[in-house]
Amino acid sequence: MRNSLPIGIFDSGVGGLTVYRALHERLPDEHFVYLGDTARVPYGTKSLATVERYATENARFLESHGIKLLVVACNTASALALPAIRDAVSVDVVGVIHPGARAAVESSNGKRIGVIGTEATVQSEAYRRSISSLDPAAVVIERACPLFVSLAEEGWA
Template sequence: MDVQQPIAILDSGVGGLTVAKEIMRQLPHEKIVYFGDTARTPYGTRAADEVVQFTREIVEYLAQYDPKMIVIACNTATAFALEDIKKHVNVPVVGVIHPGARAAIGRTNTGIIGVIGTDGTIKSGAYELALKQLNPHIHVISKACPTFVPLVERGNFRSDETFDTVSAALGSLRDYPMDCMILGCTHYPFLAETIGEVMGPEVVLISSAEETAREISTILYEQDKRANIETTPIHQFFCSGQPAMFRVIAKQWLGKQIELTPVVWQVSQMG
């Protein structure tokens, strides 16, 4: 195990950048290789076996960088493909669902937890399962918000349209006495300010991104695989679609230019 190996992050698009940003903040010495499958985003409305296939392809692609850990920074891909990928690689594979679930269990006082995510994530019941495996008495209120990812992938984080879209999707959740809500899609932290305005200050928003980075830190420490603190890593980003919007969003979110390489998938891989 070479501790200078990178952490591989994959997502359907730009959402995993929220996880990447938190890794950069919490673990500034770790090198990241990131793959955003922008050509095939969103994953949230795709069939499970298609998401598994896409996730496998990206993991295979990133294997050339010999990662010490694979982070499935997409809730839909975590819901459908985490167990499959774990069986096929010999490094730790971290998804974004259990970290959010564990954080919510740690934070809630009322035992009533909200979860928002894509259609695929919510229909999979993965959060409810993860929460109830921890504590069967937890009450879970779930809501699919299929209108959120397209906003983020267009870079539309703060606007009247954003507020109206978020209000329309979440208005009905305000009737429940939840005290925390899991942002069960890595795209949603881009919209966190607006979501917070709509839900009100009494609902703590749990970011899978922040919590996943924290758990990556735990696992790297537990397995003695942390990067050398002398390292100033140079991260690498890849996307399968047009790089222009990815570059704009990454600059805006990460606050710096990134080294981005567009990847052309073979036709056979286009699902």
């Protein structure tokens, strides 16, 4: 029964649809349910407590609708709230920081890796830590791009 349940995915908006598309391509026989929290976007300008609250509410909502796995497609929620989300639900939870860091390390030729994100994601240094754990020699350059969320939500990024 559990295997027939969908995989839940949430983001603070519609940017996480790229994660859905990638998962759907790799797992064509799976079913998915997506929650874009567009009423409260962006998360990157919110406090840690607020991000944790929003993220756990989203996680519990998806779990209440029967999912077998939760993918947190929001970089800010993955960077700040993953432990709180895991404590809030009984399904396995996967964030996007480590997979993103792994992809960056694997595709980096010069070992200089640029990270753009919300202020909260950049300040958390989650990507820096994850990239450094995979490749201690990598040079990580991080910049907050507050307008990037708006561009993604409008379909420009």
